[in-house]
Amino acid sequence: MSKRGKPPHDLPGYKRIGFARSVAELVPRVGRKSFRKFGFVESAIVARWAEIVGQEVSRRSTPDSIRFPQGKRSGGTLNLSVHGAHALALQHEAPIIIERVNRYFGYAAVTRMAIRQGEPVPARPVSRRRDTAQPVSSAVKDELKVVRDDDLRNALESLASQIGSTKGPPKIG
Structure with a gap:
């Protein structure tokens, strides 16, 4: 409060310099x-x-x-x-x-x-992801048949199932 009893932002010529921060x-x-x-x-x-x-x-x-x-x-x-x-x-x-x-x-x-x-290191919670992968659709499986490498095909199927099970944009932490 200013000397006149008004908050500073109500005074003429007052400019706010900063902004709110989290x-x-x-x-x-x-x-x-x-x-x-x-x-x-x-x-x-x-x-x-x-x-x-x-x-x-x-x-x-x-x-x-x-x-x-x-x-x-x-x-x-x-x-x-x-x-x-x-x-x-x-x-x-x-x-x-x-x-x-x-x-x-x-x-x-x-x-x-x-x-x-x-002393013993304090225990930290270990994040355990639940496997919520959705089964891959037959259309995706048909597209992946052209991949000859079995390991690569399995990895791509796993990626597709994980992407299919998410809702909304990916969260990068």
């Missing part, structure tokens, strides 16, 4: 400073850990931080927290994990991986 749009900006303080260049690496390294590795580990040499944004060390029983297995998978993290960043951000044996 909370989801603001959260990455708010969290960025905190994540950088703890060594993360992007907060998305924590949120997308399962996508980056795969379900199996993400169930056994959580990223703690990425530490870079002073003044650089490459050649860092990825610090993982792993339950003791899985540490040795993840040590053997280190080159694969480093390669996947670097593929996510798009450059050689990580060159080493340090494993810290800690």
Whole structure:
């Protein structure tokens, strides 16, 4: 409220500068400073850990931080927290994990991986897709008969049945 008791948008010459934003749009900006303080260049690496390294590795580990040499944004060390029983297995998978993290960043951000044996990794819900595929119509099967490779034909039939079972446009998450 202004001194005259009117809201500012009712005052003559007042222009609104900003616009309403969703909370989801603001959260990455708010969290960025905190994540950088703890060594993360992007907060998305924590949120997308399962996508980056795969379900199996993400169930056994959580990223703690990425530490870079002073003044650089490459050649860092990825610090993982792993339950003791899985540490040795993840040590053997280190080159694969480093390669996947670097593929996510798009450059050689990580060159080493340090494993810290800690408390068990909290269980994450595993999404299990229900097979809701519809049977493929005979017209589609007739069109796919020209495909000579059995594996390719089966894959195309499976794709057609999955597409046929969806409603509306595809949701890309």
